[in-house]
Amino acid sequence: MQPRQLASQVLNFALVLSTAFMLWKGLSVVSASPSPIVVVLSGSMEPAFQRGDLLFLWNRGLDTRIGEVVVYNVKGKDIPIVHRVVRRFGGGSTPLRLLTKGDNNAADDTELYAQGQNFLTRKEDVIGSVVGYIPFVGYVTILLSEYPWLKQIMLGIMGLMVVMQRE
Amino acid sequence: MSATTKIAVHSLADLKNTTDDALPNYLTSLKFKQFHTQTDIRLLLGYSAVAIAGVLFYFDWKHGWDATKAYTGPAVLVYFLLNGVFSYWMWAVEKGCVFEGEGKTGKIRISSTTKKHIPIYELSVTFSHPSSSLKQTIHIRAPFTRWFTSDGYFVAKPFQQWLASEIPIVGAADPNNVVEEIGRGSEAELERVLNASGVNVTDVLGQLKAGGGRKSGVSGRRRKG
Numbered sequence A: 001m002q003p004r005q006l007a008s009q010v011l012n013f014a015l016v017l018s019t020a021f022m023l024w025k026g027l028s029v030v031s032a033s034p035s036p037i038v039v040v041l042s043g044s045m046e047p048a049f050q051r052g053d054l055l056f057l058w059n060r061g062l063d064t065r066i067g068e069v070v071v072y073n074v075k076g077k078d079i080p081i082v083h084r085v086v087r088r089f090g091g092g093s094t095p096l097r098l099l100t101k102g103d104n105n106a107a108d109d110t111e112l113y114a115q116g117q118n119f120l121t122r123k124e125d126v127i128g129s130v131v132g133y134i135p136f137v138g139y140v141t142i143l144l145s146e147y148p149w150l151k152q153i154m155l156g157i158m159g160l161m162v163v164m165q166r167e
Numbered sequence B: 001m002s003a004t005t006k007i008a009v010h011s012l013a014d015l016k017n018t019t020d021d022a023l024p025n026y027l028t029s030l031k032f033k034q035f036h037t038q039t040d041i042r043l044l045l046g047y048s049a050v051a052i053a054g055v056l057f058y059f060d061w062k063h064g065w066d067a068t069k070a071y072t073g074p075a076v077l078v079y080f081l082l083n084g085v086f087s088y089w090m091w092a093v094e095k096g097c098v099f100e101g102e103g104k105t106g107k108i109r110i111s112s113t114t115k116k117h118i119p120i121y122e123l124s125v126t127f128s129h130p131s132s133s134l135k136q137t138i139h140i141r142a143p144f145t146r147w148f149t150s151d152g153y154f155v156a157k158p159f160q161q162w163l164a165s166e167i168p169i170v171g172a173a174d175p176n177n178v179v180e181e182i183g184r185g186s187e188a189e190l191e192r193v194l195n196a197s198g199v200n201v202t203d204v205l206g207q208l209k210a211g212g213g214r215k216s217g218v219s220g221r222r223r224k225g
Helices: A003-031 A139-146 A148-164 B012-029 B037-095 B156-166 B169-174 B185-196 B201-213
Strands: A038-040 A054-058 A068-073 A081-092 A094-101 A128-134 B097-103 B106-113 B120-128 B137-143
Touching: A003 A054, A003 A148, A003 B037, A068 A094, A139 A148, B012 B097, B012 B106, B012 B120, B012 B156, B037 B097, B037 B106, B106 B169, B137 B156, B156 B169
Parallel strands: none
Antiparallel strands: A038 A054, A054 A128, A068 A081, A068 A128, A081 A094, B097 B106, B106 B120, B120 B137
């Protein structure tokens, strides 16, 4: 195969990957959220959200109200949590602070927060409010993270398809 | 997908790609010098876009959203601009060009197309003779069956004969492959059958084309890759 032809095929594959990544980043910029789409990983918000639901987040307009469902990251933990705001303090000139609780949980989230933390700081901890969702489609990612070999198989198939097909 | 491998004859993409690959091989063997400028510009555009995405990915992964969010917006914008120019280049400038080059007998630029589900190879050939700047464009087409065996092997000779006979400056560079139809062989038979029903080959091709989709002046384009 000629070098230019090889370069073209590699480029096509790279463009597919980079376009997906840049669309994601574009969505991040528009929603001002580092992670504009998340998948619900636990049943703590049932019956509102099930495991595997795909949530769309919006992080502009930081004046979050009681009753809104927010996604936040706890310092030192990687997994984002989707819970409802049940109390708010401050706001305006002082930083807005929130207390959250899962609809399906008996207690509020103070147990889940980092050590010594009794509330969330809106600006720092919350990555967005839920503005829309698609039920169940995110279940694929749960499967992929629970069975990592599925990931390798999928990547392999995708790579093969791009290399084999030119049209 | 080189010319020697067996392809699936029912795959129009395979037929076209194999033929597209064989065309520059033949012309370069006739000492036509291939120009790569347009391909190189396309590659440059594409790889610049990919590089931007790659750098953003690296910094995002290394330093996180808070450090990179100021640059993410512009990077996304530039990426999609480059991507847009890349698509425009392929669609409006390259236009399915499979060979552009120059030989002793003149300059030549060849673009290939096929219509959906119709196994006919169509070429748009623009050429000029060495001493003149006058450009001529001809449209030629032939069924893939002319240079593919029924079990899917590409046969170079009939393909080269077709090109040499149809394109004057290729014929001038390779006079041995110029053939004249003398009323024998399968090609002539086909013509006789068609003549019997009172239509010529191009009409039948036109009908085939109209049957396969809306007939328009603009030929189908493909993303070259």
